[in-house]
Amino acid sequence: MRLTHTLLALLVATPLAAQDGGAAVNPDAAMLRQLYDVELTTSPAHEQLRELVTKFPGRLSGSQNLKGAVQWAHALLQSQGADRTELQPVMVPHWERGAKESVRLAGGTPLTAVALGGSVPTPAGGLTAPVVELQALAELKTTDVKGKIVFFNRPMNPVHVIPGQSYGEAGDQRTQGPAEAAKFGAAGVLVRSLTHAHDDVPHTGNTTYLPDVPRIPAAALSTLAADKLSAALKADATRRVSMEIHSQWFDDAPSHNVIGELRGSEHPEQVILVGGHLDSWDIAPGAHDDGSGIVQSIEVLRLLKAAGYVPKHTIRCVCFVNEENGLRGATEYARVAAEKREVHLLALETDTGGFQPHSFAIGNSTDNAHRLAARWLPLFEPYGITSFVSGLGGSDVHPLLAQGGAIAGLLPNSQRYFDLHHTTEDSIDKVNPRELQLGAAALASLVYLVDQHGL
Amino acid sequence: MRLTHTLLALLVATPLAAQDGGAAVNPDAAMLRQLYDVELTTSPAHEQLRELVTKFPGRLSGSQNLKGAVQWAHALLQSQGADRTELQPVMVPHWERGAKESVRLAGGTPLTAVALGGSVPTPAGGLTAPVVELQALAELKTTDVKGKIVFFNRPMNPVHVIPGQSYGEAGDQRTQGPAEAAKFGAAGVLVRSLTHAHDDVPHTGNTTYLPDVPRIPAAALSTLAADKLSAALKADATRRVSMEIHSQWFDDAPSHNVIGELRGSEHPEQVILVGGHLDSWDIAPGAHDDGSGIVQSIEVLRLLKAAGYVPKHTIRCVCFVNEENGLRGATEYARVAAEKREVHLLALETDTGGFQPHSFAIGNSTDNAHRLAARWLPLFEPYGITSFVSGLGGSDVHPLLAQGGAIAGLLPNSQRYFDLHHTTEDSIDKVNPRELQLGAAALASLVYLVDQHGL
Numbered sequence: 001m002r003l004t005h006t007l008l009a010l011l012v013a014t015p016l017a018a019q020d021g022g023a024a025v026n027p028d029a030a031m032l033r034q035l036y037d038v039e040l041t042t043s044p045a046h047e048q049l050r051e052l053v054t055k056f057p058g059r060l061s062g063s064q065n066l067k068g069a070v071q072w073a074h075a076l077l078q079s080q081g082a083d084r085t086e087l088q089p090v091m092v093p094h095w096e097r098g099a100k101e102s103v104r105l106a107g108g109t110p111l112t113a114v115a116l117g118g119s120v121p122t123p124a125g126g127l128t129a130p131v132v133e134l135q136a137l138a139e140l141k142t143t144d145v146k147g148k149i150v151f152f153n154r155p156m157n158p159v160h161v162i163p164g165q166s167y168g169e170a171g172d173q174r175t176q177g178p179a180e181a182a183k184f185g186a187a188g189v190l191v192r193s194l195t196h197a198h199d200d201v202p203h204t205g206n207t208t209y210l211p212d213v214p215r216i217p218a219a220a221l222s223t224l225a226a227d228k229l230s231a232a233l234k235a236d237a238t239r240r241v242s243m244e245i246h247s248q249w250f251d252d253a254p255s256h257n258v259i260g261e262l263r264g265s266e267h268p269e270q271v272i273l274v275g276g277h278l279d280s281w282d283i284a285p286g287a288h289d290d291g292s293g294i295v296q297s298i299e300v301l302r303l304l305k306a307a308g309y310v311p312k313h314t315i316r317c318v319c320f321v322n323e324e325n326g327l328r329g330a331t332e333y334a335r336v337a338a339e340k341r342e343v344h345l346l347a348l349e350t351d352t353g354g355f356q357p358h359s360f361a362i363g364n365s366t367d368n369a370h371r372l373a374a375r376w377l378p379l380f381e382p383y384g385i386t387s388f389v390s391g392l393g394g395s396d397v398h399p400l401l402a403q404g405g406a407i408a409g410l411l412p413n414s415q416r417y418f419d420l421h422h423t424t425e426d427s428i429d430k431v432n433p434r435e436l437q438l439g440a441a442a443l444a445s446l447v448y449l450v451d452q453h454g455l
Numbered sequence: 456m457r458l459t460h461t462l463l464a465l466l467v468a469t470p471l472a473a474q475d476g477g478a479a480v481n482p483d484a485a486m487l488r489q490l491y492d493v494e495l496t497t498s499p500a501h502e503q504l505r506e507l508v509t510k511f512p513g514r515l516s517g518s519q520n521l522k523g524a525v526q527w528a529h530a531l532l533q534s535q536g537a538d539r540t541e542l543q544p545v546m547v548p549h550w551e552r553g554a555k556e557s558v559r560l561a562g563g564t565p566l567t568a569v570a571l572g573g574s575v576p577t578p579a580g581g582l583t584a585p586v587v588e589l590q591a592l593a594e595l596k597t598t599d600v601k602g603k604i605v606f607f608n609r610p611m612n613p614v615h616v617i618p619g620q621s622y623g624e625a626g627d628q629r630t631q632g633p634a635e636a637a638k639f640g641a642a643g644v645l646v647r648s649l650t651h652a653h654d655d656v657p658h659t660g661n662t663t664y665l666p667d668v669p670r671i672p673a674a675a676l677s678t679l680a681a682d683k684l685s686a687a688l689k690a691d692a693t694r695r696v697s698m699e700i701h702s703q704w705f706d707d708a709p710s711h712n713v714i715g716e717l718r719g720s721e722h723p724e725q726v727i728l729v730g731g732h733l734d735s736w737d738i739a740p741g742a743h744d745d746g747s748g749i750v751q752s753i754e755v756l757r758l759l760k761a762a763g764y765v766p767k768h769t770i771r772c773v774c775f776v777n778e779e780n781g782l783r784g785a786t787e788y789a790r791v792a793a794e795k796r797e798v799h800l801l802a803l804e805t806d807t808g809g810f811q812p813h814s815f816a817i818g819n820s821t822d823n824a825h826r827l828a829a830r831w832l833p834l835f836e837p838y839g840i841t842s843f844v845s846g847l848g849g850s851d852v853h854p855l856l857a858q859g860g861a862i863a864g865l866l867p868n869s870q871r872y873f874d875l876h877h878t879t880e881d882s883i884d885k886v887n888p889r890e891l892q893l894g895a896a897a898l899a900s901l902v903y904l905v906d907q908h909g910l
Contacts, residue, residue: 040613158495434870
């Protein structure tokens with residue numbers, strides 16, 4: 001691209017009046033412009049995120065790094081001028097991966113893999129067994145898997161435009177595959193990583209065992225390793241695989257949701273919540289999942305203060321713990337809120353990556369919140385937010401739905417998200433500062449509008 | 456993010472019916488679904504792009520690598536089943552950077568820099584002179600710059616949401632700065648790189664000299680180097696800078712626009728064009744700028760053929776040459792088209808990076824084309840294309856506007872584009888395969904709709 005007609009085209013294509021000139025007319029438009037201006041010119045969010053993921057990568061529940069991140073977030077909320085901060089106690093599960101796992105074709109070729117979160121270890125000396133490749137859990141009923149390693153190799157469906165949809169459809173292999181295979185006597189499970197990327201990066205994530213069903217070891221293969229194993233089995237169906245996992249479960253550990261708020265001037269007992277989750281998988285720096293959501297949520301408080309805005313309702317930032325493998329933080333937060341009879345007008349989550357946002361998903365018990373919020377679209381369109389769709393926010397705010405308010409989530413572009421989700425690659429260099437900032441400003445804008453006008 | 460409620464939210468937020476179920480009802484919807492399905496499941500585009508930027512990086516006009524790229528594109532169009540291909544002769548300017556340039560604070564500290572495209576060399580032994588830092592070209596009138604190096608250091612304005620707008624506003628420093636400074640007797644020019652990124656990567660780009668004004672050497676500093684120089688000048692306004700540029704101009708060189716087309720079955724003389732540019736800056740692999748546009752445009756032919764579609768009008772893919780420093784390819788293409796009295800119903804360009812597309816800019820002489828095209832939005836919305844805006848496509852199709860048809864450009868997310876634009880960092884690893892594919896399918900969809908229904 002050069003600086004002539006193309007540029008002209010871009011400029012003509014920009015709703016300039018709406019973007020820069022309309023501010024004088026409408027006080028809401030002026031406030032959004034101010035929030036975006038402050039964020040786009042003075043944001044510390046990317047540097048804060050760099051610090052979080054550099055000092056405290058792998059912030060899995062029970063880890064020292066989660067402890068450090070809790071203290072870090074608490075200090076940051078205090079330094080950003082929260083009127084009140086709180087460390088809300090939560091007991092969290094504590095699983096550790098232990099020494100590096102290994103998976104290899106018998107005979108020696110290594111297959112790049114990571115143990116699934118929560119996996120039990122392999123027996124001493126490892127597990128070596130024949131492998132059965134399956135595409136769907138239903139095939140367990142018609143396949144002899146007894147004593148074998150079940151290899152679930154169904155790729156994410158590439159035709160869905162939204163990768164989250166494909167992730168949802170393929171996810172049963174990881175979340176339920178080991179427990180289901182164990183019902184039929186399998187000795188272990190390997191799962192194709194849940195990603196569209198075709199590379200040698202394995203993706204972890206939680207698996208759930210069932211009561212009264214044997215707990216068998218389980219790992220995810222990189223998509224390249226999955227292809228390699230599939231090809232090896234096609235060449236020789238009797239090929240055996242050896243796997244070693246050294247994980248361990250410990251007693252529940254103490255942790256905390258980290259809370260900071262600006263007290264409401266008119267209705268302090270009514271809360272508008274914005275939050276993300278502080279924990280990450282043990283192998284992941286957790287930059288997009290969900291360090292981005294943490295620094296964006298804290299930015300909402302900073303931006304409103306920087307604008308000199310006095311909120312009518314209490315604006316509360318919550319850094320939840322244990323989203324990845326337990327949701328204990330979300331559950332405890334909702335329990336305490338119910339006990340205190342707190343009213344949440346809106347609980348807004350940012351946990352789908354720090355990419356450029358295009359929409360909000362918003363839901364309530366009558367499923368009309370997205371239509372009500374749509375009246376604000378003209379205010380958001382200059383900033384690239386083009387829709388409010390019906391949806392249920394995210395895992396951490398979902399328990400609040402029952403309390404009657406609205407729950408919502410920021411929806412950014414997500415084509416790149418599942419390339420790095422739950423991997424070593426979820427690092428700071430994958431987060432674009434301006435994309436992160438556009439998310440923070442969008443969150444602050446919606447919080448402001450709900451505070452001013454309700455839903 | 457975990458696989459529970461968040462996923463639910465994402466799924467609920469997806470217009471499933473529109474995305475996967477509506478196809479049976481409407482033949483246009485069915486065709487778009489088919490084009491997207493084929494592209495998202497079988498696209499060779501990312502691998503083709505890897506080959507282009509690996510074999511032929513730095514495809515500047517006059518270079519051996521551009522020659523190689525021309526042959527490569529021609530062979531690819533033939534292999535994709537174009538009914539007719541053509542190498543359209545174009546004479547292009549030929550400038551070479553020569554040995555690596557250097558810029559340093561007198562005393563030794565190096566400042567990371569690249570010569571601007573088209574810059575004349577420094578005198579033998581280099582240029583050493585005092586430096587005057589300016590923000591705007593207008594300051595030349597009130598500043599003594601005689602014999603000095605003028606340092607234009609106005610950053611791109613971060614508050615505009617669309618970086619292209621900020622690029623346009625700051626660009627005069629690079630395109631006109633050297634010529635304007637020369638009018639006032641300056642000896643050389645340094646320019647802050649045109650980017651929002653704060654790093655040590657310098658960005659080149661064209662500068663234009665004026666007749667009867669001395670041609671003085673000019674280079675761009677990385678934004679970090681620009682800050683370093685600015686700080687040094689604040690500490691000591693007499694600090695001198697040494698610069699060495701070893702560039703050379705040669706005679707115009709022969710090159711070619713590369714053309715491949717599917718012949719129209721009803722109106723072969725009426726053309727729907729889709730294209731990008733094959734050349735890149737000499738220091739850049741040119742993955743986003745504009746290798747992406749090349750492989751996407753070639754994909755349009757492949758996708759229509761794969762769908763078994765027989766176009767009514769001629770669908771023509773054009774790989775323009777010399778977009779970056781001359782527009783000779785675009786000019787020659789339009790001249791020949793006028794000479795042959797060809798009618799272009801639509802000339803569609805893709806030259807703003809291979810990122811996820813969200814809109815089309817479209818324009819014609821009466822500026823109503825974007826409103827006419829907007830009737831197709833319901834077909835595009837399932838794929839994330841949410842608007843048709845008034846605009847003028849891009850540099851290479853702009854000369855066709857005078858011939859009466861519509862010109863258009865694909866608009867992808869652009870926050871990351873100017874981080875790597877015209878740099879060594881514009882490499883294949885920055886291009887996400889699915890984002891690239893979504894662009895190709897969007898282009899094919901618009902071409903199909905215009906072929907079926909006109910504008």
